[in-house]
Amino acid sequence: MTVVCRFTPDVTAAAAEGDRVTLRTVPFGELVVTSDHPGLLLALRDGVAETALAPVADILARLVEGRLIEWLVAAADGATLLVVEARDGGFAPAPAAAAPAGAVLSRFAYFHREGEALVLDSAGVPARARLDPAHLAVPAVADLLWRCGLMVAADAAEQPLWSLHDRLFHAMTRFGRDAEALGALDPGRGVIDPPPALAALPDGPAIVLPAAASGPVLLRRRRSGREWSDEAMPLAALSAWLAQALAVIEELPAGPDGLVRLRRPYPSGGALSALVAELAVDRIEGLRPGYYRYDEAGHGLVAHRGSEAAAAAAITAAAGATAGRRPAALLRLTLRHDRVAWRYAGLPYRLALLEAGAALQTLSLVAGHLGLAACILGTGPAAPEVDQGAVPLAEIAVGVAGQA
Numbered sequence: 001m002t003v004v005c006r007f008t009p010d011v012t013a014a015a016a017e018g019d020r021v022t023l024r025t026v027p028f029g030e031l032v033v034t035s036d037h038p039g040l041l042l043a044l045r046d047g048v049a050e051t052a053l054a055p056v057a058d059i060l061a062r063l064v065e066g067r068l069i070e071w072l073v074a075a076a077d078g079a080t081l082l083v084v085e086a087r088d089g090g091f092a093p094a095p096a097a098a099a100p101a102g103a104v105l106s107r108f109a110y111f112h113r114e115g116e117a118l119v120l121d122s123a124g125v126p127a128r129a130r131l132d133p134a135h136l137a138v139p140a141v142a143d144l145l146w147r148c149g150l151m152v153a154a155d156a157a158e159q160p161l162w163s164l165h166d167r168l169f170h171a172m173t174r175f176g177r178d179a180e181a182l183g184a185l186d187p188g189r190g191v192i193d194p195p196p197a198l199a200a201l202p203d204g205p206a207i208v209l210p211a212a213a214s215g216p217v218l219l220r221r222r223r224s225g226r227e228w229s230d231e232a233m234p235l236a237a238l239s240a241w242l243a244q245a246l247a248v249i250e251e252l253p254a255g256p257d258g259l260v261r262l263r264r265p266y267p268s269g270g271a272l273s274a275l276v277a278e279l280a281v282d283r284i285e286g287l288r289p290g291y292y293r294y295d296e297a298g299h300g301l302v303a304h305r306g307s308e309a310a311a312a313a314a315i316t317a318a319a320g321a322t323a324g325r326r327p328a329a330l331l332r333l334t335l336r337h338d339r340v341a342w343r344y345a346g347l348p349y350r351l352a353l354l355e356a357g358a359a360l361q362t363l364s365l366v367a368g369h370l371g372l373a374a375c376i377l378g379t380g381p382a383a384p385e386v387d388q389g390a391v392p393l394a395e396i397a398v399g400v401a402g403q404a
């Protein structure tokens, strides 16, 4: 049994004229490629053994980039045993290899129903498989699942402190799988009416509360700011923002569990304080553009070498997620997941998100206090842009306030 590649259903038509092959695709419209092997490319409509595709490897790589290829294993009678779909552009099974004896399903793989099909999906790799679980023991099926990371060695460690539900929530709610819709796309439109601004009150008797004095003016004045000026942010303003919102206030003596806890300006589940701040700098006086790690204990910044392009991409993404202007900096809270998961079973990711919310409000209020404009972002990548040893969790863009 060989692995066969074919176009996904997103390629709706393919035709060749001489060495020009025209593909009609759902996501990209018409694509025209030139090849000395047009027949081989057209054959992808029905499927071609992957071993026969070497002559069109470069074009195949571009099709893989666009998620236009899927991989199949068929039985001798022609029945399809397995179809693998990429969930992110560029994903392809690793080079041909046999699954080692005793390989098992990854603990981040899970079956669920989609339409009428049973799908083996994964929180760990951006790939999914359509197959009957009865076929898992077929060697060729296991080999392809192994190559995709859906099967692993029986003794694979597989991030033991990450649960399937936490890893899945992380993977599916941040960028990194272009097959998944993510963002303000109105998925409820046409499904239900727009829900009202206020939830209905219960039927019980209403009690009018006495008039209350308004609280701290900082809270009432807090606004998300996106109209950043082109000015560089003064280093002193950055320093004040980080010191007042994030710096460690006190280190607490280790408890009986051996964990040292920290007090910081915002609350932290169990005082574990496992959020790390990474700063992508565009224009801050005295700092070269790039990524910096905030040293929350020593109140300093440590540059990530060679991170200029990654920081520029993060700033561009932040501009795209707001009003289109480039913030002076993007602060990303990243999560040292294992520190929380070492202590708390079942809910470490939830605790970290709650903590990030508290930190983001603190960062917003301190920015307002300092006269800076800051805006929390709802989107960000799932994987680190620089090697931070922690997963990206929450983002806030900041800069000198410009004209509203």
Ligand SMILES: Cc1cc2nc3c(=O)[nH]c(=O)nc-3n(C[C@H](O)[C@H](O)[C@H](O)COP(=O)(O)O)c2cc1C
Pocket (backbone or CB within 6 Å): 222, 223, 224, 225, 226, 321, 322, 323, 375, 376, 377, 378, 379
């Ligand atoms: C979780 C969260 C995600 C947000 N995501 C974005 C975003 O991606 N882009 C943006 O421009 N504003 C974003 N905002 C800011 C909100 O749009 C803003 O808080 C809201 O419009 C209320 O305005 P205010 O903060 O000025 O009171 C986000 C806010 C929160 C709390």
